[in-house]
Amino acid sequence: AQSVTQLGSHVSVSEGALVLLRCNYSSSVPPYLFWYVQYPNQGLQLLLKYTSAATLVKGINGFEAEFKKSETSFHLTKPSAHMSDAAEYFCAVIYSSNTGKLIFGQGTTLQVKP
């Protein structure tokens, strides 16, 4: 079955430290990959999107993600964490551009310690 897996339901980093959130997709290469962010009691907001134009994708708030076909991964990174980055992050894929149906990972909660 087509799926996306986020490794680690909770990640904790210190302010200023590197943020790394992991995402792996199932073996068929999906046409589109995404990262969304959700702040408490709010909806989701698009961080960035991969569409095969470039393997390194830059998003909002200093985040970026790299598509690695050999590892079937699309990990999210940020060089220096800020307190305002504390949120839940979701990786998502689309396998059928006809329906546009997104498949979401389970989510990773990022905690940023002062």
Next chain:
Amino acid sequence: DGGITQSPKYLFRKEGQNVTLSCEQNLNHDAMYWYRQDPGQGLRLIYYSQIVNDFQKGDIAEGYSVSREKKESFPLTVTSAQKNPTAFYLCASSRQGAPNTGELFFGEGSRLTVL
């Protein structure tokens, strides 16, 4: 400002009652979606609609119903047949077709609690 409005933000329901969650968008988007969010399970698709007067079941449609009579509106009814309705419900919309595929705009959600 353009966006998606969900109401109510919080809703309490007694067992056996149907409830309807409202979702309105003024983004002129063709497609609209309803997701259910439970802790540790990510988002699961309930129903989606790509055009007015048409909608399709998602992965967990049982116990839910929707309508799409207007482009701007996509209400979700949680029926008494839904065995575990307590959850956070998110409505979203998007333009149709690449390069917009998958770029969803979300409302702020409705939290339903069954007493």
